[in-house]
Amino acid sequence: MKLHFLGTGAGMPSKERNTSSIAMKLLEERGTIWLFDCGEATQHQILHTTIKPRKIEKIFITHLHGDHIFGLPGLLSSRSFLGGEDTLTIYGPVGLKNWIETTLALTTTHLSYPIKYVEVTEGIIFEDEQFIVRAMLLAHVIPCYGYRIEQKPLLGELLVEKALTLGVPKGPLLGKLKQGENIVLASGETVYSMDVTSPAKEGFIVTILGDTKLCDNAIHLAEGADIVVHEATFDAETKHLAANYGHATNVEAATVAKKAKAKNLILNHISARFLPNDLAKLLQQAREVFPTTYMANDGTQIELKNKELV
Template sequence: MQLQFLGTGAGMPSKERNTSALALKLLEERGTVWLFDCGEATQHQILHTTIRPRKVEKIFITHLHGDHIFGLPGFLSSRSFLGGEDILTIYGPKGLKEWVTASFNVSKTHLTYPIEYVEVQEGVVFEDEQFIVNAQLLEHVIPCYGYRVEQKPLQGELLIEKAKELGVPKGPLLGKLKNGEDITLEDGRTVYSRDVTAPPKKGYTITVLGDTKYCDSAIKLSENANVVVHEATFDHKTEHLAASYGHSTNVEAARVAKEANAGFLILNHISSRFLPHDLEDLLLEAKEIFPNSFFANDFSHFEWKNSELLEDK
């Protein structure tokens, strides 16, 4: 699992930060990319990455404020020019389909691929054999959702030496055992997959929270997650403003991660009031509460590997 931040600013773009967009790269797991929010100029940000728009399979919109959706029509249009043909599914609050459709109708935009719209409500919004995605309302000034992406348990590794001891030859039979299938050998004996594979491994869980003040829903969505992405629009000095605007401070985000027993916290949605030299202090304040805290900048790239969150510098 890899996370690449395409926009980490709050409200409007600045010289340092674009508006909200996050790519969850699932290239090893399913050969695709999922986007979370699509602020203005997201497609411009993508040009500076290795992400291919036609590989974007799903887009999850947290809420309908402009800094989270104004890049959507442009991205969807360019995806056609760049060879996109496969269906793309967009998840978001009521009104999203109406807004995108109106943009296309007025601009006479034609797409080369179909779009499926899913109007998000609390609960499971997507599930297949690999992943399950839950959504829950947060506490913002308009309806805003957080998303919890859970990878289902992974097949345990094949115990090759044990399989050899049972007489399994090299070749496709080993692959079948690894995939959970039982096999029959030439001498008629049955070799059961469970006997030659390690126990299933727990998949990872990532929680992506939209704009929100400190709330129980954020904690619930983040419970035992490997990685939590949480906004930090304000700091503790302006905590009195955070709740009134439906936002959180860096300290409140750290509290959410701590109370949820999360593994790692990535802070984003940073107000332009904070200059680059302010970020070190903001991060230290968060780390005092939750040591495994990181700050995201535009194009920050994180990889979940061997139970650790690794940041590419």
């Protein structure tokens, strides 16, 4: 799994940062990409990457402020031009479907693929054999959600030599054992999957939070996460502004990660008030609270392998 930060700015684009968008690359896990928010010019950012819009399977929108959704109409249209045919599922607050469909209708934009809309409420919003996605309301000035993506435990590796020693022939029976199924040999003997596979591995947990003040739900969503992506629109010196506008400081983001006992924190959604030479200070302030803190810039890629950053 890789996180690719396409836009890491707050409010409006700047020379250094585009507006909010994060691609979660699940190419090894399921051959697709999930997108979290889609600020203005997200598709322009994608042009500088290897991301193929037709590979985007799901889009999760945290809230309906423009810097998180204004890139959607263009991206949806381009996905159609670029051969997208598979259903795209879009998750977001009430009103998102109406805004998208009105925009597409007024611009006579015709898509080559269907869109499935899921109006987000608190709780599990998606689950299959691989993943669970949970949502909770955060503390912003309009309804805004955070998302917790949990990968289910991974099957252990097949111990091929041990299986062969027990008389399992090469072929489909080995595959069944790897998938956790017990098999019966021609001799009538049962070979149990647990005897010829290594223990299951824990899946990863990634928490991606929308705009929010310091709040309990952010901590709940981040609990024990391998990666927490948290906004840091303000810093310790502008804490009063953060509270007034429904945002968090870098130190508050670090506090969430610390209280949640997360492993890694990525600071995101950085205000244009901070110039490039301010960033080292912002990062250091957060690290004084939570040492394994990093800062996302446009184009930053973070890979998680075996639950460790690489």
